[in-house]
Amino acid sequence: MKIGIDMMGGDFAPLEAVKGVAAFFAELDAPVQLVLIGDEEQIKAHILNHPLPAERYSIVHASQVIEMHEHPTKALKEKKESSIAIGFYLLATGKTDAFISAGNTGAMMVGSLFSIKPIEGVLRPTIGAYLPREDGTLGLLVDVGLNADCKPENLNQFAILGSLFAQHILNFENPKVGLVNLGEEEGKGNLLAQAAYPLLKQNALINFVGNVEGRDLLQNKADVFVCEGFTGNVILKLAESIYDIVKRRNIDDEHFNRFNFEQYGGVPVLGVSKPVIIGHGISHAIAFKNMIRIAYRMLEIDLMGKIKSSFVAPTT
Amino acid sequence: MKIGIDMMGGDFAPLEAVKGVAAFFAELDAPVQLVLIGDEEQIKAHILNHPLPAERYSIVHASQVIEMHEHPTKALKEKKESSIAIGFYLLATGKTDAFISAGNTGAMMVGSLFSIKPIEGVLRPTIGAYLPREDGTLGLLVDVGLNADCKPENLNQFAILGSLFAQHILNFENPKVGLVNLGEEEGKGNLLAQAAYPLLKQNALINFVGNVEGRDLLQNKADVFVCEGFTGNVILKLAESIYDIVKRRNIDDEHFNRFNFEQYGGVPVLGVSKPVIIGHGISHAIAFKNMIRIAYRMLEIDLMGKIKSSFVAPTT
Numbered sequence: 001m002k003i004g005i006d007m008m009g010g011d012f013a014p015l016e017a018v019k020g021v022a023a024f025f026a027e028l029d030a031p032v033q034l035v036l037i038g039d040e041e042q043i044k045a046h047i048l049n050h051p052l053p054a055e056r057y058s059i060v061h062a063s064q065v066i067e068m069h070e071h072p073t074k075a076l077k078e079k080k081e082s083s084i085a086i087g088f089y090l091l092a093t094g095k096t097d098a099f100i101s102a103g104n105t106g107a108m109m110v111g112s113l114f115s116i117k118p119i120e121g122v123l124r125p126t127i128g129a130y131l132p133r134e135d136g137t138l139g140l141l142v143d144v145g146l147n148a149d150c151k152p153e154n155l156n157q158f159a160i161l162g163s164l165f166a167q168h169i170l171n172f173e174n175p176k177v178g179l180v181n182l183g184e185e186e187g188k189g190n191l192l193a194q195a196a197y198p199l200l201k202q203n204a205l206i207n208f209v210g211n212v213e214g215r216d217l218l219q220n221k222a223d224v225f226v227c228e229g230f231t232g233n234v235i236l237k238l239a240e241s242i243y244d245i246v247k248r249r250n251i252d253d254e255h256f257n258r259f260n261f262e263q264y265g266g267v268p269v270l271g272v273s274k275p276v277i278i279g280h281g282i283s284h285a286i287a288f289k290n291m292i293r294i295a296y297r298m299l300e301i302d303l304m305g306k307i308k309s310s311f312v313a314p315t316t
Numbered sequence: 317m318k319i320g321i322d323m324m325g326g327d328f329a330p331l332e333a334v335k336g337v338a339a340f341f342a343e344l345d346a347p348v349q350l351v352l353i354g355d356e357e358q359i360k361a362h363i364l365n366h367p368l369p370a371e372r373y374s375i376v377h378a379s380q381v382i383e384m385h386e387h388p389t390k391a392l393k394e395k396k397e398s399s400i401a402i403g404f405y406l407l408a409t410g411k412t413d414a415f416i417s418a419g420n421t422g423a424m425m426v427g428s429l430f431s432i433k434p435i436e437g438v439l440r441p442t443i444g445a446y447l448p449r450e451d452g453t454l455g456l457l458v459d460v461g462l463n464a465d466c467k468p469e470n471l472n473q474f475a476i477l478g479s480l481f482a483q484h485i486l487n488f489e490n491p492k493v494g495l496v497n498l499g500e501e502e503g504k505g506n507l508l509a510q511a512a513y514p515l516l517k518q519n520a521l522i523n524f525v526g527n528v529e530g531r532d533l534l535q536n537k538a539d540v541f542v543c544e545g546f547t548g549n550v551i552l553k554l555a556e557s558i559y560d561i562v563k564r565r566n567i568d569d570e571h572f573n574r575f576n577f578e579q580y581g582g583v584p585v586l587g588v589s590k591p592v593i594i595g596h597g598i599s600h601a602i603a604f605k606n607m608i609r610i611a612y613r614m615l616e617i618d619l620m621g622k623i624k625s626s627f628v629a630p631t632t
Contacts (some may be wrong), residue, residue: 182550255561
């Protein structure tokens with residue numbers, strides 16, 4: 001089992017990436033090989049200070065970096081020697097089994113969609129994000145920006161993908177799926193939500209609990225919150241901004257500290273044939289470690305195989 | 317000048333409504349007559365404890381109340397003697413100049429759309445809500461649920477309506493208008509936001525500052541935040557829920573106390589020919605007082621006239 005890591009992605013790369021890899025090795029003695037992708041010289045220099053077990057990793061040199069502000073499609077096309085481009089090349093050609101980066105989010109999305117295939121039957125892959133709930137657990141919000149415009153069947157598929165992730169990675173038994181909406185009652189909503197509701201209701205693969213409103217997003221009325229990527233993106237960034245405000249106001253509260261999204265490591269791209277994890281731009285060592293753990297767990301329990309089985313039969 | 321008030325709407329009516337009316341009279345000696353609509357006996361009983369100047373109000377008896385959980389259209393049709401139905405009747409027939417209620421929000425929306433006319437040229441009236449910004453001021457979010465599905469021109473009109481309210485009622489000079497979106501750059505967004513952007517950009521009646529993201533909603537990047545009512549409703553209810561969490565966690569912070577939306581009194585229906593203010597279900601006296609003040613201010617400065625002038629010429 002080989003997991004590729006973009007060592008150049010994120011504001012504190014490659015140092016924090018190296019420290020994250022070291023922390024992962026220290027914590028978990030698993031049959032997994034890490035493939036460190038990036039500037040070989042820089043990576044080696046950091047490994048001198050944060051030694052890694054030689055037999056558990058390899059380095060693949062990448063002479064370029066896609067910067068945070070670059071246009072994703074253009075950058076991926078023009079920077080073929082970048083760590084992200086090489087990362088997806090290794091993944092697509094089977095030289096790695098998963099890929100992780102805290103670099104340019106757009107480039108990671110484009111790479112996920114065009115370098116590797118979606119799982120057969122998946123119309124549109126999706127990106128999820130965690131929501132810190134008041135009871136101390138995490139909810140999962142899908143989609144958070146990969147799909148700004150959706151058809152009802154897309155939401156229905158996000159529900160299945162999110163459900164499987166919540167069950168097998170977040171360890172929810174029979175996760176509750178809620179449709180993000182502007183009212184609780186069946187029949188409420190914009191045209192998309194109104195049309196998606198009956199699909200979700202009839203979907204035997206999920207535990208649909210009905211509509212959820214904005215006030216339910218930080219509660220446990222549902223475990224998986226489904227919406228199109230426009231609303232999901234606004235929700236996620238609004239929630240992230242709460243943490244910044246809390247810090248600026250010197251509020252130190254256990255729950256609101258959980259709005260520090262950096263600690264969750266990264267968000268999964270769901271529906272593509274191999275695990276891809278997109279990290280937060282300001283990822284530190286613990287974020288890298290957590291991303292590797294999630295990718296490892298996705299491979300260990302064969303989440304991709306479970307998703308494939310769900311999409312073999314029609315979903316409704 | 318006559319302002320109608322539904323005395324039966326809200327969880328603490330009619331007591332808190334009477335107290336709010338008393339507070340308004342005590343605070344402002346303006347040439348305005350208040351028309352108190354509701355159960356005459358109950359209202360009079362409360363006035364005994366909270367005396368009102370006899371020459372400044374009248375009571376119009378309403379024998380029915382539309383409860384919070386009732387179906388708006390059905391209730392308005394069947395309960396012709398309800399305070400909300402009578403309130404809109406008085407408004408539509410010119411017996412009052414504005415109408416305020418903290419009752420059934422749906423019934424207030426339906427009444428606004430069907431009892432009184434939209435201003436000529438306004439395709440869809442909208443409902444705005446306040447957003448507490450970190451700098452201590454309030455932003456305005458339009459739409460927050462009246463229009464779940466929108467066309468680009470609807471958003472363009474919400475921008476004008478919100479702008480005029482922000483300028484004349486919230487006292488912003490040349491209010492900045494932002495388009496709620498999932499990215500900052502022009503060209504980002506779902507199909508609706510992409511199509512609305514050029515309309516807003518070319519709109520000479522507003523001060524368009526471009527796209528704003530979820531993280532900007534509680535900041536002063538814009539004063540008026542424009543989006544369709546689906547996303548707006550989710551944003552509003554998520555923000556409202558933050559206050560509940562803050563209280564439950566015993567956080568007493570000046571800024572987060574401003575997430576108590578009750579204090580803002582109510583939200584305006586914009587684009588209809590007369591001022592209508594919809595209050596929060598848990599309105600107390602101060603909320604009623606503030607709603608009357610806003611309705612009074614809208615009449616005093618002739619906001620309706622200003623809106624009419626803006627919609628005489630084509631907006632783009």
